[in-house]
Amino acid sequence: MTPVPSVEPDVVTRTSTLAVVAGALTLTLTAWSIVLGLADDVPPAAPGLAGAVFGVTGGLVAFRRPRLVIGWMLLVVGLALTLASFCLDWARHALVVDPGSLPAGELALWLGTWVWVVGYCVLAALLPLRLPDGAYPVGVWRVVWWAALAVSALAVAGWALTPYDQLDRPPLDGLDPSVTSPTGTAIGPVLLAASLPLLAVCSVAGLISLVQRLRRSVGEERQQGKWVVWGAVLSLALLALGQVFGPEGGSDVLLAVAVLPLPLGIAVASLRYRLWDVDLVINRTLVYAVLTSVVVAVYVVVVLAVGDLLGERTGAPLVATVLVALGAEPVHRRVQRFVDRVARGDRADPYRALVRLGQRLEAASEPVGPEALRGSADAVRHALQLPWVVVEVEDGPSSASGTPASDGIRVPLVYSGTVVGHLEVGPRRVGRPLSPGDLRLLDDLARHVAVAAHAVQLREALQTSRERIVTAREEERRRLRRDLHDDLGPVLAAVALQVGEVRSRTTDEEVAALSARAESLLTGAVATVRRIVDGLRPAALDDLGLSEAMHAVADGFATAGLDVRVEVRGNVAGLPAAVEVAALRVATEALHNAARHSGARKVRLGVERVADALEVTVADDGRGLPPAPTPGVGLVSMRERAEEIGGTCTVSPGPAGGTLVLARLPVPDTLGAELPPGRTGAEVGA
Known part of the structure; x- marks a missing residue:
């Protein structure tokens, strides 16, 4: 004021x-x-x-x-x-x-x-x-x-x-x-x-x-x-x-x-x-106004309908009065329920509020994902007619419905005796707490929201574990490849040379035959090691680095009549092994799709290091996506490559036509994002 x-x-x-x-x-x-x-x-x-x-x-x-x-x-x-x-x-x-x-x-x-x-x-x-x-x-x-x-x-x-x-x-x-x-x-x-x-x-x-x-x-x-x-x-x-x-x-x-x-x-x-609670006054006024209208309408209709038969002064009014007396109470209950539903939402019917919450969770495309949290927040907000609701998961995401303020009411989300998150709601009026009935309904809803929060918590823990496993696997593969390529491979090759030298100098035919067989076995072992090395991780990443590996992949599509322009921005050196592999695999698969299915002639392959992620963009000038695309093996593979390290990969129509593939791969922000020397930002036509 x-x-x-x-x-x-x-x-x-x-x-x-x-x-x-x-x-x-x-x-x-x-x-x-x-x-x-x-x-x-x-x-x-x-x-x-x-x-x-x-x-x-x-x-x-x-x-x-x-x-x-x-x-x-x-x-x-x-x-x-x-x-x-x-x-x-x-x-x-x-x-x-x-x-x-x-x-x-x-x-x-x-x-x-x-x-x-x-x-x-x-x-x-x-x-x-x-x-x-x-x-x-x-x-x-x-x-x-x-x-x-x-x-x-x-x-x-x-x-x-x-x-x-x-x-x-x-x-x-x-x-x-x-x-x-x-x-x-x-x-x-x-x-x-x-x-x-x-x-x-x-x-x-x-x-x-x-x-x-x-x-x-x-x-x-x-x-x-x-x-x-x-x-x-x-x-x-x-x-x-x-x-x-x-x-x-x-x-x-x-x-x-x-x-x-x-x-x-x-x-x-x-x-x-x-x-006085003005909402209660308005509620009762609406109820009795509607009830009075219904009673008057029933009375008038009955009198007009049977007035000629029973008499307009005694019989018809008596019948109308009896009907009104018998129907007043059930009509009052139904009118009260209707007005409560319009004015108070699901607060007047806790069972309906719980059913609506279950329906929101069932309708979520990801029953254990962030969409489930948004559905839960919307259901609680609608049930209690609140200005805003926030669902927070311990060590996980949060979702809000409405515009949160600082004067909310926090309710713990407890699952099997463990706090898995918090439900924060905004009061309908500043400085006025929720009524005891609202608090009871909020507690009932919180128990069901806690189940969804626990599922989201498990999903986040599973995703974190998956990311750690994939990261550790790729780092171990990079170490193994380095050890096999730099240590075991050269040693086996040197031994093969020594055995060959022995065979060339000996005059004993039996020794020469044994030396030839040993040299052949060692040469085969070297080839096996090279095959294992190539299977562990793309060789171009260790030999050339991510930037030059992208250019090499683009050069490989020149024979297919595809003009690929590569743009690398930001510092892409020293990335985790899992991020490098995922970026190269996504780019390669996207280029394959463009060459085989899109009918494109020009493609832009962009690699950009931002503060906390590496973004890979493949945009072509082809015919674009069909009206109702069915995800194929390539699209599913790209999405899985990104999601297994906590990233995302989306395929959508390009702003100027064609198809746009955008993969965002998370990178720890401790590596920095300064510009590298050399070919950073270069554009190369394949």
């Missing part, structure tokens, strides 16, 4: 006293108006009763919170309506019923014809701009405020200056035509014609500003806005019912009751919105 400057205690006392006096004045004027109406055999007018309600509630708000402008605006509305009603009743008695019995009848008539406009202008054009907390309008709405003040002044002047015979209806029935307005001039109708459309525009603008503030409001301001909306909607509904039933159907009573909700809602929003 907007901070209000401090006011001296004596000023507060004087303003509080003024509020009490103004509220008492509205009651006094209403009482005298009723007395005059009874004397003239005229029922109390709805505007006068409305003025009393607005005056009392405004006086109460102004007394309790004298610095809040809303209370004083309600007082102005109440005083204007009660004064106008009192003046018209005074004038009717003094000028029509008993002429000359009361003084100043013509003055009272003149006041009664225009004072009420002040109240209606404040209520329709000015009050919405200050609701729900009385803050002074800002921005463009400040201009609207001053425009509404000016238009209201024009409207009041127009009514005050318009002759009685030019009003839309005479101020009093049976008034002597010789009684004229003391201020009636030709300019009055002109002011009315100009101000009324502008007043309607200002009223609509005020409602738009109120709706805009309520949509953006949070916390206390949102709760206050709900009370105002409740009062306004209920008043409008009662006014509409009054128009439907008409005077003979008791519309006067409905009109008198219709003025109660709006000022009461504004008063509660200003004074006691923390005391």
